[in-house]
Amino acid sequence: MEMTGSQILLESLKLEGVDTVFGYPGGAVINIYDDLFESSINHILTRHEQAAVHAADGYARCTGKVGVAIATSGPGATNTVTGIATAYMDSIPMVIITGQVPTPLIGNDAFQEADMCGITRPCTKHNFLVKDIRELAKTIKEAFYIARTGRPGPVLIDFPKDIQVASHKFSYPDKVNLRGYKPTYSGNIRQIEKAAKMILEAKKPVLYIGGGINLSAANDELLKLAEMTKIPVTTTLMAMSAFPQRHPLALGMLGMHGTFYANMSVTECDLLIAVGSRFDDRVTGRIDSFAEKAKVIHVDIDPTSIGKNVLVSLPIVGDLKDVLGKLLGSLEQKQESLKRLVAATEDWRLMIAEWKERHPMAYRQSKTVIKPQYVIEKIRELTNDDAIITTEVGQHQMWTAQFFDFSQPRTFLTSGGLGTMGFGLPAALGAQVAYPERQVIDISGDGSFQMNSQELATLVQYRLPVKIVILNNNYLGMVRQWQQMFFEKRYSQTVMELPIDFIKLAEAYGATGLQATKVEEVEETIKKALETPGPVLMNFKISREENVLPMVPAGKAINEMVLAS
Amino acid sequence: MKHTISVLVENEFGVLSRISGLFSGRGFNIESLSVAPTQDPDVSRMTLVTRGDDRILEQITKQLNKLISTIKVVDFTDEEFIERELALIKVATEAESRAEALRIVDIFRAKVIDVTPKSYTIEITGAPAKVDAVLELLRPMGIKEVVRSGPVVVGRGAKRSWIA
Ligand SMILES: Cc1ncc(C[n+]2csc(CCOP(=O)(O)OP(=O)(O)O)c2C)c(N)n1
Numbered sequence: 166m167e168m169t170g171s172q173i174l175l176e177s178l179k180l181e182g183v184d185t186v187f188g189y190p191g192g193a194v195i196n197i198y199d200d201l202f203e204s205s206i207n208h209i210l211t212r213h214e215q216a217a218v219h220a221a222d223g224y225a226r227c228t229g230k231v232g233v234a235i236a237t238s239g240p241g242a243t244n245t246v247t248g249i250a251t252a253y254m255d256s257i258p259m260v261i262i263t264g265q266v267p268t269p270l271i272g273n274d275a276f277q278e279a280d281m282c283g284i285t286r287p288c289t290k291h292n293f294l295v296k297d298i299r300e301l302a303k304t305i306k307e308a309f310y311i312a313r314t315g316r317p318g319p320v321l322i323d324f325p326k327d328i329q330v331a332s333h334k335f336s337y338p339d340k341v342n343l344r345g346y347k348p349t350y351s352g353n354i355r356q357i358e359k360a361a362k363m364i365l366e367a368k369k370p371v372l373y374i375g376g377g378i379n380l381s382a383a384n385d386e387l388l389k390l391a392e393m394t395k396i397p398v399t400t401t402l403m404a405m406s407a408f409p410q411r412h413p414l415a416l417g418m419l420g421m422h423g424t425f426y427a428n429m430s431v432t433e434c435d436l437l438i439a440v441g442s443r444f445d446d447r448v449t450g451r452i453d454s455f456a457e458k459a460k461v462i463h464v465d466i467d468p469t470s471i472g473k474n475v476l477v478s479l480p481i482v483g484d485l486k487d488v489l490g491k492l493l494g495s496l497e498q499k500q501e502s503l504k505r506l507v508a509a510t511e512d513w514r515l516m517i518a519e520w521k522e523r524h525p526m527a528y529r530q531s532k533t534v535i536k537p538q539y540v541i542e543k544i545r546e547l548t549n550d551d552a553i554i555t556t557e558v559g560q561h562q563m564w565t566a567q568f569f570d571f572s573q574p575r576t577f578l579t580s581g582g583l584g585t586m587g588f589g590l591p592a593a594l595g596a597q598v599a600y601p602e603r604q605v606i607d608i609s610g611d612g613s614f615q616m617n618s619q620e621l622a623t624l625v626q627y628r629l630p631v632k633i634v635i636l637n638n639n640y641l642g643m644v645r646q647w648q649q650m651f652f653e654k655r656y657s658q659t660v661m662e663l664p665i666d667f668i669k670l671a672e673a674y675g676a677t678g679l680q681a682t683k684v685e686e687v688e689e690t691i692k693k694a695l696e697t698p699g700p701v702l703m704n705f706k707i708s709r710e711e712n713v714l715p716m717v718p719a720g721k722a723i724n725e726m727v728l729a730s
Numbered sequence: 731m732k733h734t735i736s737v738l739v740e741n742e743f744g745v746l747s748r749i750s751g752l753f754s755g756r757g758f759n760i761e762s763l764s765v766a767p768t769q770d771p772d773v774s775r776m777t778l779v780t781r782g783d784d785r786i787l788e789q790i791t792k793q794l795n796k797l798i799s800t801i802k803v804v805d806f807t808d809e810e811f812i813e814r815e816l817a818l819i820k821v822a823t824e825a826e827s828r829a830e831a832l833r834i835v836d837i838f839r840a841k842v843i844d845v846t847p848k849s850y851t852i853e854i855t856g857a858p859a860k861v862d863a864v865l866e867l868l869r870p871m872g873i874k875e876v877v878r879s880g881p882v883v884v885g886r887g888a889k890r891s892w893i894a
Binding site: 282283286287290291294296311343344345346467468469472473 | 739740743744747748751755785788789792793795796797798799800801893
């Protein structure tokens with residue numbers, strides 16, 4: 166059937182299983198929006214293109230589906246860049262469609278022209294400029310395929326206006342043929358057998374888990390592996406919800422704000438089994454002393470992650486679900502050796518238990534001021550197990566990672582790699598669109614919240630009952646903490662001089678605003694917010710100079726922590 | 731250590747910037763880069779010369795392979811290969827130095843492809859070391875301009891670096 170370019174786009178989206186897109190209109194996408202007017206595809210109008218991309222990202226993180234965002238050319242398109250880079254760093258499958266000036270004008274400095282393929286080349290998995298309507302359907306097919314396969318990531322399609330209005334016979338390809346792109350899913354069985362052998366011979370093994378576990382949906386395999394071998398599990402920020410944090414084998418987060426016992430375990434281990442993690446500098450601290458005594462097994466679908474930052478004794482490229490499945494199969498046949506392993510590692514677990522006892526993840530409760538950690542614990546207590554928590558970036562993000570004790574996969578959405586303030590609220594919006602019935606909560610700081618607070622309007626318009634928790638210290642807290650610890654308390658530009666009336670702000674958008682200033686008010690405030698229909702903002706005035714601890718100062722080894730007194 | 735890498739890529743819009751952007755974005759160095767289509771008009775070959783230790787070279791080849799547009803990457807360093815570079819050299823010639831210039835051209839089987847009263851333009855093809863040697867010998871006469879293509883390489887004998 167003959168269709169216009171914009172119709173081909175929408176039909177292709179449907180064939181890819183897309184029912185919801187996030188976006189913002191403009192001249193270079195006006196034809197697409199005209200076709201969306203009567204389309205079955207649900208379009209959510211955010212109040213900023215950056216938020217549209219974060220919302221699509223939040224949608225993708227909690228569902229595992231490809232998130233889709235649309236923006237116009239020029240400023241609309243450049244507004245998406247932070248969102249795209251955020252998704253790229255965390256390997257989130259997304260397709261971003263940007264309008265572009267008509268092909269004959271490209272390169273002309275035309276009105277609202279920006280070279281989006283040039284701008285996003287380093288922060289997309291791949292990008293396309295559609296120059297010919299005959300290529301359109303194939304391009305969309307490839308974009309979705311690339312976004313969701315292998316190591317997932319965002320793919321941008323730059324879509325010129327003249328191609329949107331041109332017409333062509335629509336037929337959607339059922340296969341892609343990309344000779345330069347063939348991700349390795351199946352792990353090499355010989356390597357996996359070697360891994361099994363190394364595991365069975367270890368005395369002090371640790372599993373070091375990254376966001377890949379969620380992406381590959383290998384959560385069950387991981388849990389089985391840990392329980393079968395009794396190997397303790399430490400998780401990166403991206404993987405806090407990939408392994409139940411109240412499990413006896415859970416060590417919590419490692420790295421800069423990791424637990425004492427996770428960082429000590431990694432420092433002392435003799436075998437580090439890295440699965441879907443990438444030895445980020447916030448995890449490793451000083452790289453040459455990271456897991457110094459250990460052999461390293463590294464499993465990842467992306468070969469570039471392996472051997473990038475540390476020497477690896479045994480690399481295994483493949484999909485984690487496949488590799489862990491085969492590893493389990495291999496270990497299951499070695500029951501005797503497994504028994505020996507569990508016995509031989511008993512002392513190791515005792516040693517870790519001792520570390521845990523010596524420096525548990527704890528904070529000092531106060532009677533007079535609200536401790537942020539206490540608020541987080543209360544939220545955990547009062548919400549369902551499957552509540553989806555998003556965060557912004559800063560102290561509140563780290564406290565959430567440290568104290569929330571996630572128990573279900575894909576319930577913690579946070580910008581790990583890029584560390585994007587302003588991510589949490591639109592990501593929560595996207596998650597709530599994906600799961601209208603689940604509790605979705607954005608845990609925020611007063612600084613970050615203001616980076617995308619306009620999205621309150623979107624929440625209200627679409628009746629999305631996201632609850633927002635502002636842990637309000639009236640500081641850019643995380644930067645202030647660094648200034649306190651390393652810059653002699655010179656609080657340069659981190660004091661939020663103007664205390665905002667967040668309740669009025671919420672009300673101005675038609676949302677509900679609540680506030681707690683005393684410890685006793687915390688619980689009732691959360692309860693009330695959860696009972697109130699629609700979006701609710703809770704402003705908690707917290708102890709202002711509370712710090713995130715433990716902390717590994719920049720450039721130090723991860724066992725050189727500043728600990729809570 | 732110096733490595734010569736051959737990269738087969740889809741001959742499509744923006745592919746050169748993907749490769750060069752990868753190198754600049756990740757701080758890898760490129761000493762030379764040459765690009766042209768192959769026997770298959772849909773495929774271009776880039777030959778690049780870079781430097782780095784084993785770990786960096788491993789990252790370079792992995793990162794190149796990771797690009798969707800990359801079809802094949804061959805690091806020729808540990809292989810048997812033939813390497814050739816073309817150079818066009820404009821050298822100042824006085825009456826008394828002309829004979830010397832021609833002798834050098836002759837010894838290296840180069841060619842004089844343009845002559846003016848004050849200069850020769852010399853074309854030479856060979857391994858980069860040979861080009862270096864010629865330049866060294868011509869230098870005392872006064873080199874006005876050097877245009878080098880950067881090396882291109884091909885595997886020896888039946889060995890191919892073409893798409894498997
Ligand atoms: C977009 C962006 N700009 C700047 C930063 C640097 N930064 C990291 S944490 C932080 C402070 C965040 O303050 P707030 O949101 O109030 O959270 P708190 O640390 O107080 O919990 C800043 C400015 C960032 N991560 N992202």
